[in-house]
Amino acid sequence: MKLLPSRWLKEQPNENEPISETKRLRKRLPKISPKLFIYFVIAAASVILIVQAFRPAPISVDTRRLSRGELQVNVNAEGKTRVRNRYTISAPVDGRLARIELDEGDKVEQGVVVARIDPLPLTSEVKEALGRLAEWRAQRQGVATQRPKPANLEQAQKRIQAALATQQQAEARVVQAQAALKQAQRDTQRAQQLQTSGAIPRQDREVAELNQITKAKELETVKLAAKASANEVEVARATLLVLKQEQKDPDYLLKVYDARIASVEAELSKLRDEAARTNIYSPVSGQVLRVQKESAQFVTSGTPLLEVGNISQLELVIDVLSSDATKIQIGDTILIDQGADIQAIKAKVRRIEPSAFTKVSALGVEEQRVNVIGDFVDTAKSLGDAYRVDVKIIIWDGKSVLKAPLSSLFRCGQSWCTFVVQDGKAVRRFLQVGQRSDFEAEIRRGLKEGEVVILHPSEQIHDGSEIKLR
DSSP, X not given: OOOOOHHHHHHSOOTTSOOOHHHHHHHHSOXXXXXXXXXXXXXXXXXXXXXXXXXXXXXXXXXXXXXXXXEEEEEEEEXXXXXSSEEEEEOSSSEEEOOOOOOTTOEEOTTOEEEEBOOHHHHHHHHHHHHHHHHHHHHHHHGGGGSOOHHHHHHHHHHHHHHHHHXXXXXXXXXXXXXXXXXXXXXXXXXXXXXXXXXXXXXXXXXXXXXXXXXXXXXXXXXXXXHHHHHHHHHHXXXXXXXXXXXXXXXXXXXXXXXXXXXXXXXXXXXXXXXXXXXXXXXXXXXXEEESOOSOEEEOTTXXXXXXXXXXXXXXXXXXXXXXXXXXXXXXXEEEEOOTTSOOEEEEEEEEOSOOEEEEXXXXXXXXXXXXXXXXXXXXXTOOTTOEEEEEEEEEXXXXXXXXXXXXXXXXXXXXXXXXXXXXXXXXXXXXXXXXXXXXXXXXXXXXXXXXXXXXXXXXXXXXXXXXXX
16 A cells, blocks of 8 residues: 655645635635736736737728629710701802891791892893993994995895806807818818919918918907906905905904903803892701801801801711720710719711711820710700710620629739628729629639629738628
């Protein structure tokens, strides 16, 4: 049997004595002085404070629970309204404009006189042109007196005919004289032969010879007469030619006067047309949009006087960045903001102008912008011409789309990421993002409906960071 130490035996209670539990515990615990107890408490508090100081505290964050819904991708821009068919009425002629009695907003009908120009100066010019026209016509008629009379031409033609007849007679006498001369020559030859043979006396031979000489002289005479007749024909023909040339000589004067008359007639036609246009009519039915020359004054041709148009036929002119214009399609819906409590007016994109222009922004940056033309679908009773409007052009619209706030997304390399709340910690997720609006984005992969994402994640938040909701 092992012997116990005497100290242990002294501390063992007597089994027969009743000892309380408190006394028993008090005897077991060592005795601690008050000073030692205070030191102990201070040391424990210091350890707790150090642990709490070095332990990372949870980061307070804002969150949003993901849901499905409609997502619209818009191009926000400023535009203005304008009358689709605007007519600028200008002064058609130079003159003194009478005071225009119409005011902006007045209704006009097609064909109604909207302005007048004093016609008196134009009427005077018309009368002056008529006088010049009468003068040139009279002078043209006087050219006819410079021509040869028809009787002179007829007389010259008859003289030619008479000269031709005389020439024919002379030529006939020449032929007759030549025949007589040949006969006389034959008679002379026979007479010479007979006189040599002694059949006839010498006197008969001499008579035959004299007759031959006479016939020769007669032939010369008739030839000279024939030549004179031919010369008379030539003179008569030359006279007729001169008369005909004199008949054509005034033609150049006629051309001069015809040109002058045509010029005055053209001027007269223009003046009459201008005089008829001193009353200025409205080309369409509508309203007066702007009066540019209200007071009476002298105006030149082409001076704008007033603008008219049908105010019920409005269209939108929206200038957008050229980079945004590539996303817009014809037929896209346009929403015109009228305020928080007023329903937006709907319109449609009708045309995207093919040419861009340079515009300096409010920050002084040059931008390439494109005009987008839209037609109203809803009635725009509250809008007028050249009203400034804020519009949204809807370029994409999804009905049941899983969407997340743009403030919860951030770039991580070439991908999009977000932080999801799981078990009080931030867990990073890689996402595939689709369409994006100004405040939300379409989530195609990486998140599920009902998950909670952290809004505006700061650089303090990392994958696995402890967070707490605000």
